[in-house]
Amino acid sequence: MFYGDAPNNVAEKDDYLLDMLVDLGFTTAEQVAKARAESGGAGIVDYLVANKVIRAGDVTQAKAAQFGAEVVHLSTMKIEDDVISLIRRDIAKKYRVIPLFKADEKIAVAIADPSDLNTIDSLHHLLGSEIELRVASESDIETALSKYYGGEKKAIAEGAFKDVIQEMTMAEVKLGGLDDQGPDVEADAPLIRLVNQIIMDAFKLRASDIHLEPLSKRFRLRYRIDGVMQEMSAPPKRLQASIIARLKIQAGMVISEHRIPQDGRIQTKVGTKVIDLRVSCLPTNHGESIVMRILDKEGLRLGLPELGFLADDQATFERIISLPDGILLVTGPTGSGKTTTLYSCLNFINRPDRKIITVEDPVEYVLSGINQVQVNDVVGFSFAAALRAILRQAPNIVMLGEIRDMETASIAINASLTGHLVFSTLHTNDAPGAVMRLVDIGVKPFLVASSARCLMAQRLVRKICKKCVGPYMPTEAEIRALGITAEQVKNANFQKGRGCNNCNNSGNRGRMGIFEIFVIQDEARKLIYDRVPSNILRQRAREMGMRTLREDGIRKVLSGTTTAEEVIRATVGDES
Numbered sequence: 001m002f003y004g005d006a007p008n009n010v011a012e013k014d015d016y017l018l019d020m021l022v023d024l025g026f027t028t029a030e031q032v033a034k035a036r037a038e039s040g041g042a043g044i045v046d047y048l049v050a051n052k053v054i055r056a057g058d059v060t061q062a063k064a065a066q067f068g069a070e071v072v073h074l075s076t077m078k079i080e081d082d083v084i085s086l087i088r089r090d091i092a093k094k095y096r097v098i099p100l101f102k103a104d105e106k107i108a109v110a111i112a113d114p115s116d117l118n119t120i121d122s123l124h125h126l127l128g129s130e131i132e133l134r135v136a137s138e139s140d141i142e143t144a145l146s147k148y149y150g151g152e153k154k155a156i157a158e159g160a161f162k163d164v165i166q167e168m169t170m171a172e173v174k175l176g177g178l179d180d181q182g183p184d185v186e187a188d189a190p191l192i193r194l195v196n197q198i199i200m201d202a203f204k205l206r207a208s209d210i211h212l213e214p215l216s217k218r219f220r221l222r223y224r225i226d227g228v229m230q231e232m233s234a235p236p237k238r239l240q241a242s243i244i245a246r247l248k249i250q251a252g253m254v255i256s257e258h259r260i261p262q263d264g265r266i267q268t269k270v271g272t273k274v275i276d277l278r279v280s281c282l283p284t285n286h287g288e289s290i291v292m293r294i295l296d297k298e299g300l301r302l303g304l305p306e307l308g309f310l311a312d313d314q315a316t317f318e319r320i321i322s323l324p325d326g327i328l329l330v331t332g333p334t335g336s337g338k339t340t341t342l343y344s345c346l347n348f349i350n351r352p353d354r355k356i357i358t359v360e361d362p363v364e365y366v367l368s369g370i371n372q373v374q375v376n377d378v379v380g381f382s383f384a385a386a387l388r389a390i391l392r393q394a395p396n397i398v399m400l401g402e403i404r405d406m407e408t409a410s411i412a413i414n415a416s417l418t419g420h421l422v423f424s425t426l427h428t429n430d431a432p433g434a435v436m437r438l439v440d441i442g443v444k445p446f447l448v449a450s451s452a453r454c455l456m457a458q459r460l461v462r463k464i465c466k467k468c469v470g471p472y473m474p475t476e477a478e479i480r481a482l483g484i485t486a487e488q489v490k491n492a493n494f495q496k497g498r499g500c501n502n503c504n505n506s507g508n509r510g511r512m513g514i515f516e517i518f519v520i521q522d523e524a525r526k527l528i529y530d531r532v533p534s535n536i537l538r539q540r541a542r543e544m545g546m547r548t549l550r551e552d553g554i555r556k557v558l559s560g561t562t563t564a565e566e567v568i569r570a571t572v573g574d575e576s
Contacts, residue, residue, distance in 0.1 A: 017045055017059070020066045026058040052473070056137055060112075064135035067114040072134045074098060074110060074144040081231065089149045091126055095119045098144045100134055110136040110144070142498075146505040147230070194235065195246050196268070199277070199292070201232070203270045205504065208294055210277075212247075214240055214287030225504070226462045226511050227335070244281075244288050251279040258283060263362070266292070278364060295364050307337075307344055308512030310555060313547075316517060317456075321345045321423075324396075326453035327416040329403075331428040331437075337460045337513055338425045339364065342399055345423060346370060349397065358399040359386040375401075383408045391415055400424040406442035413443060416451040431455040431518035431546065432538040435528050449520070449528040457516040459549055461556070461566040464495050465503035469560075472496035478564040482554050495560035512561070514553040514570065518546045 021027050031053050032044065039047040048054045064071045079100065086099045086107055097119070100108040107129045111119065114133050123131050136144075198221065202210045207223035214220075221234040235243060248255050251264025266277040276295040281288050304314045320328060328345075330338045343365060346356055350369055358367075361375035361383070371393070373386050384407040387400060391411075403409045403424050416422040428437045434455045438448050472494055474482075479489065497507025518524070518541050527537055542548065547555075553567030 017062055017066060020062040021045075021048075021054060021058065024058075024062055024065060026054050026062065055475075056139070057475075060135055060137045063112075063114055067133065067135075069114055069133045069135050072100065072110050072136050074136050074140040079144075079148060084148045087123075087127065091123075092145060092149050095123060096138075096141055096145070097123065098136070098141060098148065102129075106130040106132045108132040108134055110134045110141065112136060112138040112141050142505070143507075146499060146507075191239075191242055191246055194239070195243060195250075198243075199266075199268060199275075200270050202292075202294060203275060206510075208296075210290075210292040210294070212243065212290040212292075214244075214284060214289060216286055219243075226506070226508055227460055228462075228506075240287055244290055247279065247290055247292075248281060248288075251277075251281075253279075253281055258288060278362065293364075304344065304348065306512070307341060308514060308556070310552075310559075313515060313517055313552070316519065317454075318348070320454040320519065321349055321421075323421060323453055325416055325419050325421055327413060327422040327424065327451045328454045329424055329426050329434050329452070329456070331426045331431060331434050331455065331457045332459060333427065333429075335460070336458055337511070338458065339401075341456075341458060341513065342423050342425065343367065346397070346399060354396045355394065356397045356399070357390045357393060357395040358401070359383055359390060360399075360401040371395075384411055387411045387415070391420070395420065397421045398423070402426070403438075403441075409438055409441050409443050410447075413438075413447050413451045417447075429457070430538065430549070431457040431516045432541050433457075433534055435537060436534045439531070445531050446529050449525040452520045452528075454520060455518040457549060458513045459553075459570040460511045461514055461553065461562045461570050462506075462508035463510045463512050463562055464560070465497040465500065465507055465509040467502040467509075468498045468500035468507065469495050470498055474557075474564040478568060481568050482550065482557065482564055484554060484558070484564075488554075488558055492558040493560040494557070494564075496563050508566075512556075514549050514556060514567065516546065516549045516552065 018027075018032050022029055022032060027048060031048070035044050035047050035051070035053065045054075045059060049056055049059065060071055063069075077100070079098070083099050083101055086102060087097065087109070092098065096112060098110040100110055102108070107127060109123065109131060111133060112135070113119075114135055120131055120133070198210065198212075202223050205223055205225055207225050208227075209224040211222040211224070211229070212219070213222070217237065219234050219237045219240040221232045222229050223232060224230075245255055247266070248262070248264070250266045250268075251262075253262040253264045261283065262281045264279045264281075266279055268275060268277070278293040278295060280291045280293075282291075283289075304317060309317060330341055332338055346358070346367065350356060350367075352369075355371070356369075357371040357373065359373045359375060361377075363372045363374045366372065371390075373390060375381060375383055375386055383400065383402070383404060387398070387408065388411060390398065398412075398415060398420055400408070400412055400422065401424070403412060403426055412422050412424060426434050426437050428434050432455065434457075435445075435448055435452075439445055474484075474494060484492070497503055497509075499505040499507045503509040520528075521544070523544060524537075524541065527540055532540070548571075550567065550571040553562070553571055556562045557564050557567055
């Protein structure tokens, strides 16, 4: 092992690190002397960072140089599962280390403080292997621990999950009723309790999706939490077929069919709460892959501020959705929250004096006081056919799950021109792009110009956890990437979560939208009618007051509700 010549006490260690910072040109002897006097001689390095004389990254570089170690950026690395398994969760959490790779009987680990000889000695004895040091920032280590090992809630859930697996034997699995799923199946059979545990853990961790994926040598279990996939402790490969069969039976699928995709639904109780799951089964080369979408009705009762609308955008949006006719299109990729936004709009305008009908594929959430229609392509009941039929029901407001083709688009636009308010979605990257998408489908530009009231693009970003939020300063690279001005920095309320049990040590809890709202007024209608190119339409829309996704995201970073990192990730394609 390489330890270097480390000083023994804290004061000497600080002095050694300060000398290294000066030698590397990150600060000067005069600045150090001034900091020593102002801080009283204690915590000088922290004082320099807090007063922005040096950056946290400079300290990481100096620590690495002090011990001749390499600096690593864990956020840009993908560490494989077999490497992570080299160090147990409890050890990694206790000593704040991340394994990077194993070579020549040595384990390379990332650590924030390479001068901590006690930690290095303990790792050496616990792992029975030589330790090769790499240095990473403390924030990088914290994020990686959360990503690869999870927080305390995840650990508790996985512990309970493993307890169920340990009780199971192959004989018990068979007893659980896989070969004969009649009415005599025991509710406490180990297999049933195992499947219930998977669903219960996902719900407790606020997951939106459960992914059970057969791989060549293992059966992978992942939850999507706040839009980010997290791998969990998985059942053994030998239980793959049994678990999938159990889920297919619960979802009402044909258990003997393994060649074609199937869809189904499961309704189950977690504690006193009844939850619905939409289940998709897809044949793969190593078995059937199951994805379960947890349908959380709580999210549908969110008001516009909870969705992420700031006051000015909320006022604009409320005005648009209160119009008597026209079409409102919400655009964005799959998983960007379009359906939740439209359902929240329906809840906002759902009153006894209005008749609302939706056409969906599938109907995910049952809404009180709203007529919901399920598309069935097998019998020819398509979006277009359903839309034609419901217009004869004299609705005031129509929600169409998605505009997919010319026939559907034409009926929807004609409905909006004949006194109906129509909500729908499109898959485009930005709001002005919806115009070109409709024209490409075959809709005449004058029909788009006449019917469209508002085109809105959206993305989802993670919100900062309210329990562990604290002030922070984005890096220079993040500030440059977002184009934040010096004046904005001066008045900003930058915040970031430190990580706690409430957010599973991620620093984030929940998600909200960032929006690009293009209100169609007379000037915009003329541009659409004249078939101006998409880039020109976008430029003119911005001149007319449209904020881009990134600009709306910047406002939320400056207000301290999300982080620069989140907005950059969500708007990577936004040229602004």
